[in-house]
Amino acid sequence: MPKAPSGWASWSEKRREEILTVDLPGGGDLLCAVFFPADYGIGMANLGIHYIYRALRELGASAERFFASPSPFRSVESDTMIERFPLVLGGISYEPDVITFAKWLELSGIMASREYRESSPRQRPLIGAGGALTYINPLPLSGICDFIILGDGTETVRHLVRVLRGGRSRDETLSTLAEHPSIFVPSLHLTGEHSLAAAKDDVSGDYGRSTWIVKNGVFKDTLLLELQRGCPNGCRFCALTGCFSPVRVRDVELVKRDIEKTLRAAEFSRIGLVTPEAGDYKYIDELLDFAEHKGKGVSFASLRVDNLTERMMKALVSGGSGTVTVAPETGDDRLRNICGKRFGNGDVIEKLEMAARIGARSAKLYFMIGLPGETREQVMSISALCGDIRLKTGLAVTASISPFVPKPGTPWAGEAFAGEKKLKVLFSLLSRSLRGVSGVKPRAAGIREACVEYAVSRAGTEASRFIARNVLSGISYKKLLQLSDRKETEAELSGLGLAFPRFMKGGA
Numbered sequence: 001m002p003k004a005p006s007g008w009a010s011w012s013e014k015r016r017e018e019i020l021t022v023d024l025p026g027g028g029d030l031l032c033a034v035f036f037p038a039d040y041g042i043g044m045a046n047l048g049i050h051y052i053y054r055a056l057r058e059l060g061a062s063a064e065r066f067f068a069s070p071s072p073f074r075s076v077e078s079d080t081m082i083e084r085f086p087l088v089l090g091g092i093s094y095e096p097d098v099i100t101f102a103k104w105l106e107l108s109g110i111m112a113s114r115e116y117r118e119s120s121p122r123q124r125p126l127i128g129a130g131g132a133l134t135y136i137n138p139l140p141l142s143g144i145c146d147f148i149i150l151g152d153g154t155e156t157v158r159h160l161v162r163v164l165r166g167g168r169s170r171d172e173t174l175s176t177l178a179e180h181p182s183i184f185v186p187s188l189h190l191t192g193e194h195s196l197a198a199a200k201d202d203v204s205g206d207y208g209r210s211t212w213i214v215k216n217g218v219f220k221d222t223l224l225l226e227l228q229r230g231c232p233n234g235c236r237f238c239a240l241t242g243c244f245s246p247v248r249v250r251d252v253e254l255v256k257r258d259i260e261k262t263l264r265a266a267e268f269s270r271i272g273l274v275t276p277e278a279g280d281y282k283y284i285d286e287l288l289d290f291a292e293h294k295g296k297g298v299s300f301a302s303l304r305v306d307n308l309t310e311r312m313m314k315a316l317v318s319g320g321s322g323t324v325t326v327a328p329e330t331g332d333d334r335l336r337n338i339c340g341k342r343f344g345n346g347d348v349i350e351k352l353e354m355a356a357r358i359g360a361r362s363a364k365l366y367f368m369i370g371l372p373g374e375t376r377e378q379v380m381s382i383s384a385l386c387g388d389i390r391l392k393t394g395l396a397v398t399a400s401i402s403p404f405v406p407k408p409g410t411p412w413a414g415e416a417f418a419g420e421k422k423l424k425v426l427f428s429l430l431s432r433s434l435r436g437v438s439g440v441k442p443r444a445a446g447i448r449e450a451c452v453e454y455a456v457s458r459a460g461t462e463a464s465r466f467i468a469r470n471v472l473s474g475i476s477y478k479k480l481l482q483l484s485d486r487k488e489t490e491a492e493l494s495g496l497g498l499a500f501p502r503f504m505k506g507g508a
């Protein structure tokens with residue numbers, strides 16, 4: 001969460017540590033703040049910010065980045081205060097970001113409530129947002145934003161820039177923005193029937209790689225490279241299949257060309273592959289050979305156990321990473337199968353043994369608790385699996401435990417959320433058990449944060465209005481849940497034309 005300003009720090013050090021990988025025009029006529037509601041290191045690992053910044057600059061707009069920390073109200077590019085920007089665009093990846101965005105606006109002196117801004121005589125910036133959340137449910141942003149870019153944004157911002165250059169009044173600007181099928185303007189679209197749709201851009205264009213190489217931080221010296229958007233695997237808890245389809249695969253020649261182009265612009269030592277599951281990318285071996293030939297290490301965001309190959313593991317280890325990250329989700333084969341992941345504990349152990357033989361030193365494992373129909377024995381099976389892995393592979397194990405959050409747009413959207421009390425009990429049982437296994441470290445994703453995530457994920461306009469008006473006095477997820485009626489949210493979404501099966505029957 002951003003804090004109120006107390007003095008300020010320049011971004012000059014960060015500027016010195018970044019190298020642009022593309023030629024971008026200087027200057028620009030539209031001053032536009034691109035805000036990412038997390039710290040700089042996390043924000044710079046998000047390719048969406050790289051793409052939108054680049055698209056705006058290529059269109060001649062003067063885009064500058066803002067992050068929630070370390071210096072939240074000054075731009076990275078020039079240390080300019082946020083109050084100088086007539087246009088603010090938030091990059092909203094997941095549900096709690098909505099609250100962070102609203103809070104940041106308030107602390108920077110901009111009213112987070114769209115309706116308050118509309119009735120204020122003061123000069124008001126135009127507030128927009130885009131990002132991964134808009135593919136799933138954009139309504140949590142409707143009380144905050146004047147417009148919301150739905151889905152992929154690199155094409156849609158062309159319309160935005162054209163409209164903003166038109167010298168129109170604020171009302172004319174919003175009504176012209178609303179003519180685009182992927183721009184949701186809450187002041188105009190929340191009554192009547194509309195046919196909005198999240199944009200799904202062609203991925204064979206020029207946007208597929210980092211705009212900057214950063215010399216420090218989590219992804220230092222790393223070229224982020226996108227391989228695929230959407231996932232065909234349809235795991236029941238995951239929104240990627242339902243909301244980000246169709247699957248779009250970038251041709252390997254295009255990806256290789258991206259590497260070559262970046263090499264001509266900047267030094268980097270590693271390639272970070274951005275894709276739902278790297279083993280699904282049909283050209284993975286050819287790409288790994290190419291990276292090796294260029295002397296570059298490779299890192300993977302996540303690896304699916306059932307198609308993890310020796311070739312991928314070798315690339316990972318020789319790239320300097322001694323940690324293999326996989327997501328078994330549970331320690332129970334039957335429950336995992338129900339989740340949609342078709343591999344057993346035996347496969348997890350076999351692949352991690354291979355990793356250890358090749359030179360990996362540690363394993364990071366992602367698990368969920370509070371899954372539909374889960375028994376206590378199934379929760380404790382996580383501990384048994386971690387112990388087995390430690391014993392049979394010798395790898396240091398980090399078990400990252402997150403609560404299951406039923407998300408709109410997934411087959412499990414209508415399943416019950418376990419709730420704070422039950423999750424605390426389950427987590428404390430499990431972490432006690434894990435602490436007793438030598439070489440295994442439990443790590444918890446926040447239970448409170450999961451409750452907020454759940455409440456925001458099903459928020460409609462009423463809950464969004466509540467967030468916008470009350471963010472500085474604190475947002476209770478229980479209050480949000482009271483304001484978020486699943487059926488009303490579903491009706492509001494279908495009025496917008498966002499009609500694919502977001503909420504399923506049953507559950508709370």
Ligand code: SF4
Nearest residue numbers: 231233234235238276
């Ligand atoms: S969990 Fe992974 S494999 Fe399953 S649908 Fe999501 S991205 Fe695809």
